[in-house]
Amino acid sequence: MKNLICISLLFLLSLQVISQSKSQNKGVVSGRVIDENSEAIPYATVSLLNQQAEFVLGAISDEDGYFVIEEAPLETLVLEVSYLGFRKFSAEVPLSKREKKIDVGAIDLAPDAQQLKEIEVTAEKSKYSLRLDKKVFEVGQDVLSQGGSAVEILDQVPLVTVDPGGTIALRGNSQVQILINGRRSGLTMNNALDQIPSANIERVEVITNPSASFDASGSAGIINIVLKKNKDEGFSGQVRAVAGVPAEYQIMPGVNYKNQNINLFGNVRWRYSDYNGIYTTEQETYDGELTSYLSMQEDEDRHDDGRSVYFGGDYYLDDDNSFTLAYYRNETKDTDVTLLDYRLGSNGTDQRVITDGNSEENRSYNQIEANYTHDFETEGEKLSIDFQNDFWDSTKDWLLETEEFSAAGENSRKIRTRSVASSKDYVLQSDYSRPIGEHSRLKVGLKGENRIVSNEYLAELKQTELWENYLGIDNDIDYAERIGAGYIEFGSQWKKIEWQLGLRGEMSAIEIDDAEGSFADSKSYFNLFPSAFASMPLNAKTSIQASYSRRINRPNLWLLYPFQEITDFNMQQIGNPNLDPTYTDGFELALLHMREKTTLSTAAYYKLHNDPFADFLFEQDGGFIAQVINIDQRDELGVELSVKQGVSEFLSISAEINAFHFESKGNHLGKDMSASGKSWTVRAMADLKLPGDLAFSTQFRYNGPEKNALFNYKSATRLDFGLSRDFLDRKLSVGARITNVLDSYRWRLESISSDYKIEQDRSRYGPRFQVNAVYRFNMSERQRIRTQNRGNR
Numbered sequence: 001m002k003n004l005i006c007i008s009l010l011f012l013l014s015l016q017v018i019s020q021s022k023s024q025n026k027g028v029v030s031g032r033v034i035d036e037n038s039e040a041i042p043y044a045t046v047s048l049l050n051q052q053a054e055f056v057l058g059a060i061s062d063e064d065g066y067f068v069i070e071e072a073p074l075e076t077l078v079l080e081v082s083y084l085g086f087r088k089f090s091a092e093v094p095l096s097k098r099e100k101k102i103d104v105g106a107i108d109l110a111p112d113a114q115q116l117k118e119i120e121v122t123a124e125k126s127k128y129s130l131r132l133d134k135k136v137f138e139v140g141q142d143v144l145s146q147g148g149s150a151v152e153i154l155d156q157v158p159l160v161t162v163d164p165g166g167t168i169a170l171r172g173n174s175q176v177q178i179l180i181n182g183r184r185s186g187l188t189m190n191n192a193l194d195q196i197p198s199a200n201i202e203r204v205e206v207i208t209n210p211s212a213s214f215d216a217s218g219s220a221g222i223i224n225i226v227l228k229k230n231k232d233e234g235f236s237g238q239v240r241a242v243a244g245v246p247a248e249y250q251i252m253p254g255v256n257y258k259n260q261n262i263n264l265f266g267n268v269r270w271r272y273s274d275y276n277g278i279y280t281t282e283q284e285t286y287d288g289e290l291t292s293y294l295s296m297q298e299d300e301d302r303h304d305d306g307r308s309v310y311f312g313g314d315y316y317l318d319d320d321n322s323f324t325l326a327y328y329r330n331e332t333k334d335t336d337v338t339l340l341d342y343r344l345g346s347n348g349t350d351q352r353v354i355t356d357g358n359s360e361e362n363r364s365y366n367q368i369e370a371n372y373t374h375d376f377e378t379e380g381e382k383l384s385i386d387f388q389n390d391f392w393d394s395t396k397d398w399l400l401e402t403e404e405f406s407a408a409g410e411n412s413r414k415i416r417t418r419s420v421a422s423s424k425d426y427v428l429q430s431d432y433s434r435p436i437g438e439h440s441r442l443k444v445g446l447k448g449e450n451r452i453v454s455n456e457y458l459a460e461l462k463q464t465e466l467w468e469n470y471l472g473i474d475n476d477i478d479y480a481e482r483i484g485a486g487y488i489e490f491g492s493q494w495k496k497i498e499w500q501l502g503l504r505g506e507m508s509a510i511e512i513d514d515a516e517g518s519f520a521d522s523k524s525y526f527n528l529f530p531s532a533f534a535s536m537p538l539n540a541k542t543s544i545q546a547s548y549s550r551r552i553n554r555p556n557l558w559l560l561y562p563f564q565e566i567t568d569f570n571m572q573q574i575g576n577p578n579l580d581p582t583y584t585d586g587f588e589l590a591l592l593h594m595r596e597k598t599t600l601s602t603a604a605y606y607k608l609h610n611d612p613f614a615d616f617l618f619e620q621d622g623g624f625i626a627q628v629i630n631i632d633q634r635d636e637l638g639v640e641l642s643v644k645q646g647v648s649e650f651l652s653i654s655a656e657i658n659a660f661h662f663e664s665k666g667n668h669l670g671k672d673m674s675a676s677g678k679s680w681t682v683r684a685m686a687d688l689k690l691p692g693d694l695a696f697s698t699q700f701r702y703n704g705p706e707k708n709a710l711f712n713y714k715s716a717t718r719l720d721f722g723l724s725r726d727f728l729d730r731k732l733s734v735g736a737r738i739t740n741v742l743d744s745y746r747w748r749l750e751s752i753s754s755d756y757k758i759e760q761d762r763s764r765y766g767p768r769f770q771v772n773a774v775y776r777f778n779m780s781e782r783q784r785i786r787t788q789n790r791g792n793r
Helices: 002-019 113-118 150-154 781-792
Strands: 026-034 045-049 055-060 066-073 076-082 089-094 101-108 127-130 135-138 160-162 168-170 176-180 201-207 221-227 234-245 248-258 262-287 290-316 321-346 349-375 382-406 409-436 440-463 466-494 497-514 521-537 542-553 571-573 582-594 598-610 613-620 623-630 633-646 651-665 675-690 694-703 716-727 732-739 747-752 756-763 768-777
Touching: 026 045, 026 076, 045 066, 055 066, 089 101, 150 160, 150 201, 150 221, 168 176, 168 221, 409 466
Parallel strands: 026 101, 176 221, 571 623
Antiparallel strands: 026 066, 045 055, 045 076, 076 089, 127 135, 135 201, 160 168, 201 221, 234 248, 234 768, 248 262, 262 290, 262 756, 290 321, 321 349, 349 382, 382 409, 409 440, 440 466, 466 497, 497 521, 521 542, 542 582, 582 598, 598 633, 613 623, 633 651, 651 675, 675 694, 694 716, 716 732, 732 768, 747 756
């Protein structure tokens, strides 16, 4: 609690110091940057120079192309606007006591074909920027961003980590809400992000303290994946192909067409992939003077066949009204061949158990999106209505054949399981925003969501020629989640301070019901979630911001589901129907400093979690059960630092570090779950331009160890390389990459108590090598500029 008070005082003190800034006899210059087709140009560099051509003040245009420069001296200045691949704009702005505010209107930048030919390869790299309430990672054309999936993209995003088991975390916390185009999706809720190709992703928004306009779910924050839509006039398209070892084959054609009234886009993907996993367990259990041991190795060969289609369109009824409709479908067929080899015994008695498992899973996912947007006569006043329906189903069959060898002889058995799951989700949301005065904005919205998930699970043991129920595992379960929400946000600017306050209310109704009536339960609760943001430029190159938000993390069906899969008889995972939501208060103070070749971002943050989730392990019937539980409290105090440096025209490097200290308190089944410790992550990247127009990229990642009340998670490292080159006047791009070069990205843990000692080493993905190529057709000079600049945004 002392940490909370200190951070709160620091937050308030920083606002007080900021608010005392005075500005007298200063001017304001504003405008909007567009291209020749009136499309906004975001992140253009805007500068004010004096008559001696010396830099005075500057700004960056926002996502809609708008910019505002305040605190300008009252004299005749020169306004310059530049953006890679476009001709520089220059004009005088005569500020004076009589005319302190000048709106230059729309600034139309013209493409510069000659400059396009001279663009350095460093402009193709993915970029990162800091906004009032989020951090934005724009996906570039660098080879490490291409040919993979959303998982590989997230693994490059600052603050985000993907552990060797595929778990995604934000600042080391896996309780993060992942959205697609600002909304929840079945793909994100079912760990199916590897089904989204990286070529479909325009940017990733990292929101550590989300504002009231976002869902309150996710105690760690929000990761919003924004998919690409066509922005260019005329007909164009591309074909992308990938080949790799272990087997990784993809082909993905896509086409776009746009005119003044319609905008059509679509792509199709076929995927054929192999994955090889190796998992080992070394275990000892103690019962008085009796020590039992178990050694297990699991070899897993997974094969995925997948295909997906994504298409849609915008219809512009007039300048003020537009409709959007899009559809996404993904189908996969996964086949797994798993061999589990156990060696176990005690007091000189040895036994060997071999389980040969074969599974097949068929999944389909569908998502329909619709949007209506109306722009009012007042510039910036907008109403949008969104509807989303996603529905998916999955059927998974396991056949487990087990052979047991001991001094008493041999024994065999066959077990089969079937899991059938489906989900339907309906979302309706409306948002309205309007400017108030010159610097203020009001935003309000309503949202309703209804999600229903069902799951059937059956396990059977073969007795002679008949299959009979095994261990009583035969149940159906239904989960219903209904959420109604409303919010209000108001933002304004006072002198240099840009601020925003918000309040969100959510009514949640959760029901879980099973066929046997053993786990039926329902919960309903109403919560308020406030948020606050303040940002101020300290000078033309440095800005500071402070923020606060309250969040909730609701347990999903898979955390509540009380039945277990029985692939590994020694270690099984079951849900907890009594799991309660986690509530989090988060505070953050951040600073961004940008120079011509240097970008520096740093932040200090504090999060207080009440009733947080924690992993729990206990012995049962000669094996172990893993389960997620609630503990009383966990608080985290951390710092992060990110720096990018352009060393020369041929080399740029970047690095980031996130370090945090945590304390947790709680007790479960007589076990003290209190713990304190620290952990950190480090990432370093380098981009190098080589002779022959080759571009080389490398990335190194280190995930530090973390120890809590039950588990000691070991450190892990990863090294990736990539090489690419463009041909045919940038119409053809060819690249190669190898990930996890040293096969060092492994999930390792240790758990020790007075009753047992367990060590696990799990490698889900070994080294992977890929070659990818993309050919673009009917691409105009302007589209080539946009392609080149995509990394710059």
